[in-house]
Amino acid sequence: MKRIFSVSVENRFGVLSKVSSLFARRGYNIESLTVGETHDPTISNMTIVSSGSPHDLEQIEKQLNKKLDVIKVRTFKEEESVSRELILVKIKYTASDRSEIIEICQITKAEIVDTTDSNMILLLCDTPDHVDKFIDMLKKFSIIELSRTGTLAMKKCK
Amino acid sequence: MNGALLLVKSLEKENVSVLFGYPGISICPLFDKLTESSIHSVLVRHEVNAAHEANGYYRSSGKVGVCVSSSGPGATNLITGIATAFADSIPMVVITGQVKSEHIGSDLFQEADIVGACESFVKYSYLVKDASLIPKTVKEAFYIASTGRKGPVLIDIPVDVLRDEGYEFNYPDEVKLRTYKPTLKGHSVQIKKIINELSKASKPIIMVGGGVKLSDSIEEVLQFAKKHNIPFVSTMMGIGIGRDDNPLYIGMVGNNGSKFANKAINEADCLIVAGARVADRAVKQPDLITKDKTLIHIDVDPAEIGKNAGPNIPVVGDLKEVFIELNKFEEQFDFSDWVNRINTYKMTREGLRESTNLYVDPKEFVYSLTGRLKEESLIVTDVGQNQIYACSNFISLGAGFITSGGFGCMGFSVPAAIGAKIGNPEKRIISLNGDGAFQMSMAELSTLKQENVDIKIVIFNNKSLGMIKEYQHLKYNNNYTFNELNGYPHFDCIAKAYDIDYRECHSNNEMEDCINWLLSTKDTCILELNVDRDAFTCMNI
Numbered sequence: 001m002k003r004i005f006s007v008s009v010e011n012r013f014g015v016l017s018k019v020s021s022l023f024a025r026r027g028y029n030i031e032s033l034t035v036g037e038t039h040d041p042t043i044s045n046m047t048i049v050s051s052g053s054p055h056d057l058e059q060i061e062k063q064l065n066k067k068l069d070v071i072k073v074r075t076f077k078e079e080e081s082v083s084r085e086l087i088l089v090k091i092k093y094t095a096s097d098r099s100e101i102i103e104i105c106q107i108t109k110a111e112i113v114d115t116t117d118s119n120m121i122l123l124l125c126d127t128p129d130h131v132d133k134f135i136d137m138l139k140k141f142s143i144i145e146l147s148r149t150g151t152l153a154m155k156k157c158k
Numbered sequence: 159m160n161g162a163l164l165l166v167k168s169l170e171k172e173n174v175s176v177l178f179g180y181p182g183i184s185i186c187p188l189f190d191k192l193t194e195s196s197i198h199s200v201l202v203r204h205e206v207n208a209a210h211e212a213n214g215y216y217r218s219s220g221k222v223g224v225c226v227s228s229s230g231p232g233a234t235n236l237i238t239g240i241a242t243a244f245a246d247s248i249p250m251v252v253i254t255g256q257v258k259s260e261h262i263g264s265d266l267f268q269e270a271d272i273v274g275a276c277e278s279f280v281k282y283s284y285l286v287k288d289a290s291l292i293p294k295t296v297k298e299a300f301y302i303a304s305t306g307r308k309g310p311v312l313i314d315i316p317v318d319v320l321r322d323e324g325y326e327f328n329y330p331d332e333v334k335l336r337t338y339k340p341t342l343k344g345h346s347v348q349i350k351k352i353i354n355e356l357s358k359a360s361k362p363i364i365m366v367g368g369g370v371k372l373s374d375s376i377e378e379v380l381q382f383a384k385k386h387n388i389p390f391v392s393t394m395m396g397i398g399i400g401r402d403d404n405p406l407y408i409g410m411v412g413n414n415g416s417k418f419a420n421k422a423i424n425e426a427d428c429l430i431v432a433g434a435r436v437a438d439r440a441v442k443q444p445d446l447i448t449k450d451k452t453l454i455h456i457d458v459d460p461a462e463i464g465k466n467a468g469p470n471i472p473v474v475g476d477l478k479e480v481f482i483e484l485n486k487f488e489e490q491f492d493f494s495d496w497v498n499r500i501n502t503y504k505m506t507r508e509g510l511r512e513s514t515n516l517y518v519d520p521k522e523f524v525y526s527l528t529g530r531l532k533e534e535s536l537i538v539t540d541v542g543q544n545q546i547y548a549c550s551n552f553i554s555l556g557a558g559f560i561t562s563g564g565f566g567c568m569g570f571s572v573p574a575a576i577g578a579k580i581g582n583p584e585k586r587i588i589s590l591n592g593d594g595a596f597q598m599s600m601a602e603l604s605t606l607k608q609e610n611v612d613i614k615i616v617i618f619n620n621k622s623l624g625m626i627k628e629y630q631h632l633k634y635n636n637n638y639t640f641n642e643l644n645g646y647p648h649f650d651c652i653a654k655a656y657d658i659d660y661r662e663c664h665s666n667n668e669m670e671d672c673i674n675w676l677l678s679t680k681d682t683c684i685l686e687l688n689v690d691r692d693a694f695t696c697m698n699i
Contacts, residue, residue, distance in 0.1 A: 010337060014285070018277060025278045055464075062461035068282045068302065071337050 002031070002051045004081055004153045007064055008071040011037060011044040015069045019046060022067065028052060028060050032150030043071060049151050076155045078128075083153035085131045088113075089122045089138055090145040097141055108134050119144065161289035162187035162320040164327055165253070166195045168296035171329045174224050176200060176215070176580055178208040180235075182228020184255030184268065187320035200580065200609055203601040205232050207573035209239020209310075212250050214577030217560045218536060218585060220374075222304050223248075223577065228255045230268030233314075237276060238567060243310045244279040245564030246395060247372055249303035250310040251296075252280075259287055259316040273314050281309030289322040293329045301333040306340025307459035308372055340458060344475030349483050351471045352430070355452055357489065359428035361496045362388050365411065365440070368395030368563065369433015369457060369477055378481035379432060380404075386491040388430075389500055391419040393440045394549050396433075398559040407554070408500055412440040414546045414695070418503035430454045433477050435564075436466045456480050515665045517690040520544070520618050522666060524551035527588070527616075527673050531557035535586045536578055540571035540595035543624040546695040548590050558585070569598030572615065576602060579611040586614065586677075593619040593643055603656045606682060613682050615658075620689040621645045628694045649686045659683040 009015050016035055023030050031049040038045050050060060057075075064073045093101055101120070105112060110124040124134050128151050135146070159167075165188055169177070176198045181189050192199055202208045205227045212223025227236050233254040243250045256262065257269045273283045282302050284295050292315070299311040356362055370379050376399050383390050383406050391411045392400050400407030409416035411423055423429065423441070429451050436444045436455070444467040447453055455462075455469035456477060463472040473480055511522045524547050528537065536558035539548040545561055552559060560578060562570040575589035591599075596617050606613060618624075623641040630638050653660035659679055663672035665688065676685045 014273065017274065021277050055468075059461065059465060062464075066459070066461050068335070068338050 001054060001057060002049065002078055003057045004076055004078060004083065004151065005046075005048040005050065005060065005064065006074040006076075006153060006155070007046040007048060008038070009044050009046060010069045010071065011042050012069065015044070016046070018067060018069060019048075019064070022063055023048075023050070023060075026059070026063065028056060034150045034152050047151055047153050049153075074155060076153075081153040081155055083127060083151050084125055085128045085149055085151050086125045087123070087131050087134065087146070087148040089135070089143060090119055091122065091138060092119055092142040092144055094118075101141065104137050108137070110134060159325055159327060160187065160191070160321055160323045161292055161315065161325070162191040163194070164289060164292040164325055165296065165315070165320065166191045166197065167327045168293045168329060169197060169224065170195060171293075172296065172300045173221070177224040177226055178202055178211040178215070178577065179226030180205050180208060180228065180232055182232045182255060182268070184229035184257060184317040185226060185232070185253075185320075186255075187317060188226065188253070188255070199226075200605065202573070202605050205235035206239045206569070207599065207602050207605070209236050209243060209250065209252065210567075210570050210573035211577030211580070213239065213243050213246075213248050214538065214560060214574030215581035216248055216250065217574070217581075218558070218578035218587075219581030221581065222251055222300055223581075224251045224253065226253045228268070229257055229272070229317075230270045232268075233272040234270050234275065240276055240310050240312070241279040242562050242565040242567040242570065244281070246368060246562065247308045248310070249308040251299050251303055252310055252312045254312065254314045255320070256285070256314045256316040258318045260318070262316065273312065276312050279310075280312045281307075283312040284314065286313060286315045286319055289319045289325055292319075293327065297330050298333050298335065302335075302338060306338075306342075307462075341460070341474045342458070342476040342479055344456070344473050344480035344483060346483070348471060348473045349480060352454055352473070352484060353487050353489055355428055355454060355471060356386065356491050359452070360493075361426045362428040362430065362493060363408075363422055363426040364388055364390035364430045364432060365393065365423070365434055366390055366396040366399045366432050367393040367434025367440075370396055370399055373433060373458065373477040375476075375478035375481055378478055378485060382481050382484050385485065387494040387497055389422060389493070389497045391415075391423060393434045393563070394561060395563040397549055397552055397561075398554055398557065401554045401556065403555065405501060406497060410549055413442070414439070414550055416550065418500065418505070421503055422500045426451055428452045428454070430456070431469075432456050432481075433458075435462055438466075441467070511666060513666060515667055517665055517693070518663050518669060518687040519666055520547045520687065520689050520693060521551045523669060523687060524548050524590075525553060526669060527676075528557060529553040529555070530673065530677065531555065531588075533557070534584075535588060536560060536582070538571050538575040538578060538587060538589045540589075540591045540599075541566045541568045542592040542595055543620075543628065543693075543695050544590045544592045544595065544618045546625070547618070550695070568595045571595060572599040572602045572606070572613070575613045575615075576606055576609065576611055579613055580609065583611075587612075588614045588616065588676075590616050591618065592624065593617055593621060593649075594623045597643075597647075600652060603652070603658065607656055607658075611682070612680075614676050614679070615682070615684045616676070617649055617684065617686045618689045619649065619686050620691050620693060622691055624689075624693065625695075631694070649684060653684045660686070662686045662688060664688045
């Protein structure tokens, strides 16, 4: 079972390590983790995607709540959330690939953000599913470098 | 004033009168300023004992213990003691010196990332980078350690921060922590559910754990049991809450517990767990417990509820507050038939003692000794067979019982006993040790002499690591290996080296005499018991 934890924490040194070591120590899985400052500079927000049995997921939430640097834990399923991921891909291309790559970008709404005569960097911001599909579509080309941010998520307004 | 003096003043504000520690270059500024204070420092012989002494100090006095060490090896030596306290939810403030701020991370001489190393077994930790934050940090540390689910809090302070001059002392009046608000008041709907459940139950039972002692709710829990005639059992950490002259008290549960207490739990249709973890040592297959009974779990730590066994009725709250609420209900039930039935399971020990001139039977020794102890006494056990002998044969008539239940840390007894004596000088402290465990802690006899405290030390000497042997008997087909201690040292010579009175008890026939001697000797003394190498506790793992 997959679950998203949106965790507000004190924006202090060492907090990321305290939270991630909790997952390591208790054998919980981290699928992705993103951290950033919020509108309040004393608070950071972590979005952690984890999976496990319902018992594990409940324990993760309780153990996170127990950490003294954690201000609030919100937990929700993927379908209850708006989630996005950012990906950057550097690929090598030839004149014959070029139009197909541009076509893929048009379909997926990816951007070409940097080019030379042999390499280009593509950027996409979309749901984690779409990012996966985008990577699949690019696999036939030669990928030099790929970097994705991990999921950023917020519970829907309802 | 400098950072070290801010620290001393802050400790004074927290009414600290004693601390346990060991010096080193990084923590010297603190000891330098302690000479200006009435706080007494106890110089231990190994840092781990500083933590165990602070542990015993809390358990006998109810005051948060403080231990101090230097950076690097001094700090890492404390780790086992911190983890021991954490496993039993013992409040403690740990202060470690650190290398200069500018050198942190450069692997300098005696540098260790103690905050990182202790992360998973402290309740909270601080690395103080600015001397002006010392008072606030100390205030928070004591508050965090002693509220909610209690536990150790670590304060790591670089030496330059301790030496930094030019501050004025202002101690904050209150703690403001937006992330820490433990739930103390139990939810009224959940509490009402307990009463409803009792109205349906015919064989309820209460299991009391260490949390009942830690929350100072013994009186309230006993009152609740008495009001409805509900029988209760105890975990190892809860020993001492129930007294053997109370017909409602059935005994200790678990794989080292009494058969009838376990039988009572198995037969019960409603189990109220109060301040216990429902861990593997107390309950076999905790996940199956709700199959044939309603489980009500009351604990101040929400993460503990449902961790090992899924309760039907979870109640988060401080036990004292929850039981005060429970005792207010007008409903009154009477389960005395059920209590009477359980009491028929109890076995008598009459005639169990063999008359032998060969060995001392450790079970009979604990039984005879503790049968004579009341409120004036406190038993501190170590870990190994002596712990099992102690908890399964303890006669509870008011004496306190201190043990390393969660972590099972060998070498705990002597230092914890010293801490307990310093915390409560009126008590008679009896430290039970195996010959293995005692050899881990006997350097502390020197601290004991220096502090002039009076501890009655018992050594169960079977010249081997009996618990290991017993385990090899049960699980490794009697392949006895790596458990031989070779009969050294001669404990009479050790006693002599420290000017401590010593006596050996050779056999059951001398037992009463030796117990008389132990209890009547004026100062610290060591009683060595000649225990059969092949004596087993007969635990049922």
